[in-house]
Amino acid sequence: MANMSLKKNPMPSQDPNVRNKNFDEVALGYTEEMAIDEAQRCLNCKNPKCVNGCPVNVHIPEFIAKVAEGKFDEAYGVITSTNSLPAICGRVCPQENQCEGQCIRGIKGESVGIGRLERFVADYHNAHGHQGGAPAVPESNGHKVAVVGSGPAGLTCAGDLARKGYDVTVFEALHQVGGVLVYGIPEFRLPKAIVAKEVARLEHFGVKIMTDTVVGRTITVDELMDEMGFEAVFIGSGAGLPMFMNIPGVNYKGVLSANEFLTRINLMKAYLPDSDTPLIHPKKVAVVGGGNVAMDAARCAKRLGAEVYIVYRRGMEELPARHEEVEHAEEEGIIFKTLCNPVEVLADENDDVKGIRCIKMELGEPDASGRRRPIEVPGSEFDVDVDCVIMALGTSPNPLIKSTTKGLEINKKGGIVVNEDGLTSRENVYAGGDAVTGAATVILAMGAGKTAAKAIDEALSKK
Amino acid sequence: MYRIVRKEALRPTVTLYEIEAPLVAKKAQPGQFIILRVDENGERIPITINDYDRSKGTVTIIVQTVGATTEKLRHLNEGDFLQDFVGPLGKATETEGKKKVCVVGGGVGCAIAYPVLKKFHDCGAEVHAVIGFKNKDLVILEDEFRKSSSVLKVCTDDGSYGQKGVVTEALKELIDAGNQYDEVFAIGPMVMMKFVSKTTEPYGIPTTVSMSPIMIDGTGMCGGCRLSVGGEMKFACVDGPDFDGHKVDWDLAVKRNQMYRDFEAHKYEETCNLFKKEAE
Numbered sequence: 001m002a003n004m005s006l007k008k009n010p011m012p013s014q015d016p017n018v019r020n021k022n023f024d025e026v027a028l029g030y031t032e033e034m035a036i037d038e039a040q041r042c043l044n045c046k047n048p049k050c051v052n053g054c055p056v057n058v059h060i061p062e063f064i065a066k067v068a069e070g071k072f073d074e075a076y077g078v079i080t081s082t083n084s085l086p087a088i089c090g091r092v093c094p095q096e097n098q099c100e101g102q103c104i105r106g107i108k109g110e111s112v113g114i115g116r117l118e119r120f121v122a123d124y125h126n127a128h129g130h131q132g133g134a135p136a137v138p139e140s141n142g143h144k145v146a147v148v149g150s151g152p153a154g155l156t157c158a159g160d161l162a163r164k165g166y167d168v169t170v171f172e173a174l175h176q177v178g179g180v181l182v183y184g185i186p187e188f189r190l191p192k193a194i195v196a197k198e199v200a201r202l203e204h205f206g207v208k209i210m211t212d213t214v215v216g217r218t219i220t221v222d223e224l225m226d227e228m229g230f231e232a233v234f235i236g237s238g239a240g241l242p243m244f245m246n247i248p249g250v251n252y253k254g255v256l257s258a259n260e261f262l263t264r265i266n267l268m269k270a271y272l273p274d275s276d277t278p279l280i281h282p283k284k285v286a287v288v289g290g291g292n293v294a295m296d297a298a299r300c301a302k303r304l305g306a307e308v309y310i311v312y313r314r315g316m317e318e319l320p321a322r323h324e325e326v327e328h329a330e331e332e333g334i335i336f337k338t339l340c341n342p343v344e345v346l347a348d349e350n351d352d353v354k355g356i357r358c359i360k361m362e363l364g365e366p367d368a369s370g371r372r373r374p375i376e377v378p379g380s381e382f383d384v385d386v387d388c389v390i391m392a393l394g395t396s397p398n399p400l401i402k403s404t405t406k407g408l409e410i411n412k413k414g415g416i417v418v419n420e421d422g423l424t425s426r427e428n429v430y431a432g433g434d435a436v437t438g439a440a441t442v443i444l445a446m447g448a449g450k451t452a453a454k455a456i457d458e459a460l461s462k463k
Numbered sequence: 464m465y466r467i468v469r470k471e472a473l474r475p476t477v478t479l480y481e482i483e484a485p486l487v488a489k490k491a492q493p494g495q496f497i498i499l500r501v502d503e504n505g506e507r508i509p510i511t512i513n514d515y516d517r518s519k520g521t522v523t524i525i526v527q528t529v530g531a532t533t534e535k536l537r538h539l540n541e542g543d544f545l546q547d548f549v550g551p552l553g554k555a556t557e558t559e560g561k562k563k564v565c566v567v568g569g570g571v572g573c574a575i576a577y578p579v580l581k582k583f584h585d586c587g588a589e590v591h592a593v594i595g596f597k598n599k600d601l602v603i604l605e606d607e608f609r610k611s612s613s614v615l616k617v618c619t620d621d622g623s624y625g626q627k628g629v630v631t632e633a634l635k636e637l638i639d640a641g642n643q644y645d646e647v648f649a650i651g652p653m654v655m656m657k658f659v660s661k662t663t664e665p666y667g668i669p670t671t672v673s674m675s676p677i678m679i680d681g682t683g684m685c686g687g688c689r690l691s692v693g694g695e696m697k698f699a700c701v702d703g704p705d706f707d708g709h710k711v712d713w714d715l716a717v718k719r720n721q722m723y724r725d726f727e728a729h730k731y732e733e734t735c736n737l738f739k740k741e742a743e
Contacts, residue, residue, distance in 0.1 A: 173682045175500060175507075175547040183684075212549040214682050218486050241698055242686035251696075251715050253722045257686035263679050268506065276506040276531050276730060277679075278723035351718040398683045399701055 003040035006109030011116055016331035020302050023187045023271060026328060027091070030113075032070070035120040039068035041105060042112045049102035050114060055447030056083045056156070060099055060114055067117055076125040079118060084159030084202065085152065085446065087126060087194045090119025092185060093443045094322045126197050137206055141165035143460045146230040148215045148401070151179020152442045153236030153433030155202060156449030157456075162205040164457055169230070170207060173214040176267060179238050180434075181442070183267040184259070186296050188303070192266075216400030221408075221429060231463070232428040232456045235416060236449060239434035240398030244391050245288065249345030254280065254353030258289070258297040258392035265300050282306045282388030286356045288342055289392030290314065293439075295325040297390045298334045308334045309384060313341040313361050313374040339363075341374065343381065345389055355383045394439045401435075413438055422452030430456060465499075465548035468521055470541050473603045476528045477571055478537055479513070485520030487550045493578035494556025494673060494705055497522065498681040500547040501535045508532050509678045511575035511650075511704070512551060522550070525574030525603070531730040538738060552681045553704045556671070558582040561645045565591040565637060566612070567630050567659050569651020573604050575673060576650045583648075584611040591642065592616070593633045595655070599624035630655060631662045644668050649708060653717050660708030670708035674699045676720060690716055 012028040013019070019026050030038065042064040050060045059078050066075035079086045095101070095115035103111030143166050147154045150172040158168045176182050178195045203209065213219060215237065224230045242257030244250050264270040270279035285301040287294050290312035298308045310329070312319060315338050319326055330336070339361045346355035360380035363372035397414040409417040409425035415438055416431040418424050424431050432448025434440055469481035487497060496511040514523040528537050539545070556579050564583050568576030573594050584590045591614040596602050598621050609615050616633040617625030626633055634647070647670045649659040656672040663670045676688040676699050683701040690697050693710035697703065 173549070174680060175549075183680075212547050213486065214549060214552065217552055217682075218490060218550065238684075240683050241701070242684075244686070244689070244696060251689065251691055251712075251719065253719060260679060260685040260687045263685050268679065269504070274504050276504055276535075278506070278726040278730070280722070351715070395684075400683060 002043055003037060005041060008041075008110045008113040008116070009034045009038040011113075016333070019188065020299070020332035021305075023303055025191050026188050029123055030116055030120040032072075032124075035067055035072075035117060036070060038113050038117055039064045042068070043104060045104055049104065050099040050112075053098040053100075053102035055098065055443050056089075056450050058083050058099070058118070063121065064112065064114070064117055067121060072121055072124045073128075075121045079121060083446075084156050085198050086118050087122035088152070088181060088190060088198060089443060089446070090115050090117075090122055091190050091194075094441060096323060098443065126194070134204060137204065138163055138165040140167055140206070141461075143167065143463070144169070144230045145456060145460070146171060146224045146228070146233045147236060148221070148233065149173075149179055149236040149238055149433070149435070150177040150199075150209060151181060151236055151238050151433060151445060153238075153435075153445035153449040154179065154234065155199065156446040157234045157236060157432070157453045158207045159202045159205065160450055160453035161456060162202060162207045166457075166460075168207045170209045171213045171215050171219065172209060172211045174267065175211050177209055177211060179236075183263045184293065184296070186262065186266055186300055188299070189296065214400065216404045221401065221405040221426075225428065231460055232430065234422075234449070234452050234456065235401060235424070235429065235431040235435055236433045236445065237398055237401055237435045239395035239439045240414075242391065242395050243393045245342060245393065247342060247344055249347055249353075250391075252345050252347040252351045252353050254282070254347075254387055255345055255389045255391065258287070258293045258390050259395065261297050261390050262293070262300065271300075271304060279304075280388060282386070284386040285309065285388045285390060286311050286342070286384055286386045287390045287392055288312075289394075290319040290321055290338075291392060291394070291439075292321045292325055294392035295321045295329050297392050299329055299332060301388070301390070302332055302334060306388070309386070310334055310336045310338075311340055311342060311356070311358060311384075312336070312338045314371065315339055315363060318371055337384070339374070341376070342389070346383065353387055353389055355385050356389055357381055357383050395434070397435055397438065405429075420451075421455035422448055423455060428459065464544040464546065467539055467541055467543050467545065470539070473525065474601055477525060477601065477603055478528070479523060479525050480536070481521045481523045482545060482548055483520060484522050484548045484550075487548065488515045488517050488520045488522050491515040491522055491551040492555030493558065493582040494575075495551035495553050496681075496704060497524065497548055497550030498552060498678070499545050499549070501532055501539070502546050505535070505546060506532055507547070507679055507681070509552070509675065509681055511673065511675070512578065513574045514578055522548075525571060527571040529731075530727050531734040534731060534734045534738065549681065552700060554702075556582070556648070556673070556705055558586045558588075561586070561588040563589040563591075563642070563644055564646045564648060565593065565634065565642070565644045567634055567647060567649040567651070568592070568594040568608075569630060569649075569655040570596055570601065571603070572651030572655070573608070576648070577604050577607055579648055579650070580608065581611050588645075589613055591637060591644075593618065593630045593637070595619070595630035595633075595651070596624070597621070629658070631658045634659060635662055638663070638666055638668070646671060649673075653713065653720060656708060657711075657713040657717070660711070660713070664709050671705050672708040672711065673704045674706055674711070674716065675704065676716065677722060
């Protein structure tokens with residue numbers, strides 16, 4: 001008999017007033033009892049809509065049935081048959097728009113906590129190891145594939161191919177593996193030890209990783225194929241240059257991109273005393289933008305002791321960030337200044353930021369994106385007293401690879417053009433993730449990595 | 464990990480390191496830079512390439528000790544390893560098709576000016592050079608410069624060697640003497656590059672400068688290295704490091720580079736004290 005409770009088992013979390021002063025993980029994870037109880041809420045639908053909602057098609061009812069039986073290791077086997085990075089997806093996927101958004105239980109009451117269960121299964125596995133020893137390493141099929149970038153798209157593509165016996169090398173520009181999972185998403189949302197474990201698992205399957213290698217500078221795509229013998233290349237180089245507002249004062253000291261702020265904190269660990277990387281410790285911060293990256297930046301700034309405002313031109317309803325992230329930010333004391341937009345950054349005589357001038361906005365008719373267009377309210381300017389402004393407005397694709405790869409077609413926004421298989425305009429060169437779409441989510445990037453891996457396998461196995 | 468195959472103290476605070484990094488050496492061009500980390504907790508610092516040997520697979524950098532990271536670097540020896548060494552980054556300097564150029568180097572910036580000067584020379588240009596230092600004890604690479612230039616002016620601020628005064632005066636003298644330069648190329652402290660640009664502007668001589676703003680990833684991701692050039696936002700790591708000196712917003716660039724000055728000074732002192740303690 002299914003557990004007919006209308007509500008999900010709540011996620012145990014650190015108290016908001018404690019966690020907003022540390023960088024430890026916010027959500028603590030289900031216990032075995034909670035996981036089994038939650039798993040029993042799944043109706044095991046004959047036609048599971050949740051699976052359609054998952055970009056990597058995890059066999060959700062199957063793994064949940066195993067959890068309900070207490071067979072956590074078998075559940076792990078089900079998940080990892082289609083998902084290379086379960087501990088990460090369980091934490092950062094926008095499940096409410098994907099699997100959980102499709103869940104029948106969500107029609108009357110709350111959906112099954114699929115993400116929380118996925119996380120539980122992965123964490124249980126990581127804590128207890130694999131029953132019956134490490135999984136078998138597939139026999140090599142002799143085909144060499146290069147993956148550019150070790151973020152979610154690249155790691156997924158690499159993992160799927162390695163499991164099929166491909167000789168995969170991942171090229172990473174930074175000194176650490178993980179892309180946005182290590183430089184962007186903060187420790188309190190995705191502990192870096194978890195990323196390291198998932199990467200170690202890929203290495204177990206034979207994936208080779210070369211850090212400190214900038215494709216487009218150190219090596220080009222053509223050299224990978226012509227000189228180094230890679231038969232196919234997957235480009236998952238991620239998003240690129242941060243966007244800034246075109247307003248006066250945007251280059252003053254104390255205005256930085258969310259990418260820079262988060263990289264200093266996450267990748268360079270600048271919040272720890274033994275890091276050599278400098279970090280400003282602002283007193284009052286305005287984070288401009290309303291996406292997940294804005295929430296991450298705001299919550300990091302809060303943890304450094306600042307009073308933090310989110311400045312967003314539309315309303316609370318329109319915030320593009322995950323609902324859970326907004327809720328966490330509010331609980332931690334982030335102040336939302338919605339329906340207002342910066343018009344100027346103010347500074348003192350040394351060019352140090354001392355404030356941000358905003359104008360009030362109201363919502364008009366829906367625009368091309370379907371969201372109601374924000375319109376300035378004339379004469380409603382007001383100043384907010386801040387000493388730091390963080391711009392979290394998205395990114396434009398990195399120019400390094402397109403400028404050094406002949407014949408690689410690029411769209412107007414700078415994204416790499418691909419077909420439904422992830423194939424670019426160049427033979428045997430595939431791409432996926434933010435390099436194609438512009439800033440999007442971890443799971444969409446993983447989905448693209450998976451699609452490309454399948455297409456690469458089909459192309460190379462014919463050879 | 465990247466091995467230091469040669470270390471040579473050029474001056475008490477200026478050190479040359481030859482680093483084993485075959486992939487970087489294979490691609491390096493004058494004007495490009497690398498990013499290094501000394502150790503696990505190290506920051507990423509950009510340093511422009513001084514020289515490279517493709518057959519040996521090594522890249523040479525010349526570093527002035529100015530902060531915590533360069534102090535740590537100074538304590539490494541031949542055979543030791545750097546944690547990370549990434550590159551070559553940025554665009555190479557355009558050296559083709561020039562008939563006559565003047566290369567201006569300031570202080571340790573001469574380490575970077577040198578390969579550019581050599582390349583201009585190899586491309587067939589007549590090369591003049593002006594190099595400036597605080598005093599005689601800081602003069603580096605004079606012989607190398609002399610080999611590849613037909614006119615060389617060495618200046619020191621205090622007059623302890625060569626011509627007394629700043630590089631802009633010497634440059635102006637050369638221009639006023641009737642030298643028609645297709646381009647002036649300047650590398651050194653930002654203030655020096657600013658005034659070189661101001662010097663050449665009235666003469667309408669195209670002037671290229673090699674910018675060294677604050678940087679983290681160096682691959683076009685963080686946006687820390689942004690500059691205002693001709694009113695447009697540019698990123699030194701992917702659009703540069705070379706820019707038109709007449710278009711750079713210098714005051715802004717100088718101020719932005721001071722963003723972390725207090726932290727850097729504090730960290731430098733802390734590191735020096737640590738090494739002192741170890742020595743005792």
